[in-house]
Amino acid sequence: MIRFENISKQYKSDFHALKNINLHIKKGELIVLIGPSGSGKTTTMKMINRLIEPSAGKIYINGQDIHAQDPVLLRRNIGYVIQHIGLLPHMTIAENVGLVPRLQKRDPQSYLNRVHELLEMVHLDPKIYATRYPSELSGGQQQRVGVVRALAADPDIILMDEPFSALDPISREQLQDELLRLQETIHKTIVFVTHDIDEAIKIADRICLLNHGEIVQINTPEQILRHPANDFVRAFIGESRLNQVVNLPSLQEIMVKPIVSRPNRGLTEAIIIMQKQKVDSLLIVDKDNKLLGVAGVWEIHQHFQDESLTLADIMTLNVPTVNISESLADAIQLINQNKVAYLPVLNDQSELLGVITRASLVNFMAKHLETRSRQEGLA
Ligand SMILES: Nc1ncnc2c1ncn2[C@@H]1O[C@H](COP(=O)(O)OP(=O)(O)O)[C@@H](O)[C@H]1O
Ligand SMILES: [Mg+2]
Secondary structure, rough: EEEEEEEEEEEEEOOEEEEEEEEEOOOOOOOEEEEOOOHHHHHHHHHOOOOOOOOOOEEEEEOOOHHHOOHHHHOOEEEEEEEOOOOOOOOHHHHHHHHHHHHHHOOHHHHHHHHHHHHHHOOOOOOHHHOOOHHHHHHHHHHHHHHHHHHHOOOOOOEEOOOOOOOOHHHHHHHHHHHHHHHHHHHEEEEEEOOOOOHHHHOOEEEEEEEEEEEEEEEEEHHHHHHOOHHHHHHHHHHHHHHHHHHOOHHHHHEOOOOOOOOOOOOOOOOOHHOOOOOOOOEOOOOOOEEEEEEHHHHHHHOOOOOOOHHHHHHEEEOOOOOOOHHHHHHHHHHHHHOOEEEEOOOOOOOEEEEEEEEHHHHHHHHHHHHHHHHHOOO
C-alpha cells in the first residue's frame, strides 16, 4: 500500500535525519512508528502526505509515485491527526468535522449524516456536541473530534502523530481502546507515531522501531518482545517487561509441594493420606528425600487384599521426572509425551523438590495474569 524505497532526508550537509529507509506498510494495517525523540518518526510520517520531501528515494502509494502527484489531491486521501489537533475555535464541532467534505463539495446532507455517525462512533452524542465549540470540550473529547475529522472524508490512509500524548493516562487508554474498536470497523491503513512503548504494544499490528534515522527492527509486538534484535531494542522495551512477557517462568515458580510417603508404609495408610490430601497417587521417597517411585490408587487397589505388602512392593519405578534447571517447555513436553498427570521435579542429587501438575500450571498462569493486569492498571 505505502512503500518507502531508499528514502533519505538530509537537513544539513552533515546531518541525515533519515538514512536509507525501506518500508512496506500493508493495506489495512495499523503500523506504529516508535523511537526516541529525534529518531525520525515525524519526518518519516510527514513524507507520506508530502509535508516533507525526501532528499533521496521514492515513496509509492498503491504503486503510484507520490512525487508525481498533486499534494493537495494526495492529502484528500490521507487523514492527519496531531497532538494538538488545532480545531478551529470559531467553528462548531460539526463544522470542524465537516470542513474537508465541504471543501470537496459533497452533498451537505450526506456529509452531515456522516459527521453525526462519526461522532457517535467515538462516543460523542451529536445531539449534544455537534453544535458546541472546541473550547467547551475536554482534551480527550477534542482529540476524539480530531480523529473523527481525519475520518470525515473517508480517506484510505490515516496518519497520527502522537495523537494521545498530551492526554491524561485514563483518557489516553480510552482513546486507544476506541481507536482499536474503530479500526475493526473501518480497516484503514493507519500510521501511528508514539514514543510510548506500552501504547505501541497495545495498538500496533506491527511496530517499526527507529533510532538515529534508521529502522532498527520491524515486526509484530509479540515478535519484538520475544526476539528483540539487539541491546537497543531490549533497552527500549525495558528489561522488566521482557522478563514479564518473554522469560518463561522457572519450574521452581510453578511446582507445588509433593504428597509423599515412605516405602515401608502399608497400603491402608497410603489410602488415608491420599484421601486426606485429595490426590490419587503418592510419591515414595527414602530418608534422604530421594525419589524411589510412585504409588497410584489403582496399584494399591489391585493389591489391597494382601496385608503383608508395603508401598515398596507395589510402587511404579522409573517414572518420568524433570530436573529443576530444565525449562517449562521441556516439562510440558515430558508430560505430554509420557501421558502423565504430573511430573516430579528433582535436583541433581535426585532429591524430590516438588511436582508440576496441570493444576499447578493453570494456577500459576492465572496468578501471573492477575499480577500483570494489576500492574497495567496501576501504570
Ligand atoms: N526542519 C528541520 N531542520 C533541521 N533539522 C530537522 C528539521 N526537522 C527535523 N529535524 C531533525 O531531524 C531529526 C528527526 O526529527 P523528527 O522526525 O521530528 O524526530 P521524531 O519525530 O522522531 O522526534 C531530529 O534530529 C530533528 O532535530
Ligand atoms: Mg515527532
